[in-house]
Amino acid sequence: GNSVTQMEGPVTLSEEAFLTINCTYTATGYPSLFWYVQYPGEGLQLLLKATKADDKGSNKGFEATYRKETTSFHLEKGSVQVSDSAVYFCALSDPPETSGSRLTFGEGTQLTVNP
């Protein structure tokens, strides 16, 4: 079955530091890949997505590239801010032509950015 593995947290950085959160996946076919962010007490917000190999998703300074050869979708940001402190989830969904398109999530990585 599908699975997603994220680097273990928590991650603590100083403001303006470079961020990488690793994500690797196991899936059949060609899933779509997502990063979601969750702020305390809230639901999940879509941060970025990629639907095919070599696609780069980007949003709010965050980027991730769909690497089929390494089955990875690592999240990066060049300069983090205190407001980026949250839990980040990597996820995949079945290809759109299959039924359901349920999301399979990683365990989440807690990011804390200190001023």
Added chain:
Amino acid sequence: DTGVSQDPRHKITKRGQNVTFRCDPISEHNRLYWYRQTLGQGPEFLTYFQNEAQLEKSRLLSDRFSAERPKGSFSTLEIQRTEQGDSAMYLCASSRAGGVYGYTFGSGTRLTVV
């Protein structure tokens, strides 16, 4: 587009009681999903609807759990005879068919069973 709404935000119940949660999806989204998230974990799929039809249920969804989506609009998730292990955040999400565009999640209902 007012987003996905969930009600209530928080629910505290005694073990053995029944609880019901409601989700109002984005109106033009025909798919609706329920997920459960326990502390420190990623969300786990429970069930999904396409319009009013419940098309898939996870093995996590025991007989005490039931979900409905009458008329393909809002959805309810009921838990009967709650147990302490049911304490979690219950998340609802909606999407257009295929989910390629990513889901829109609600803020969740946090259930505490005491």
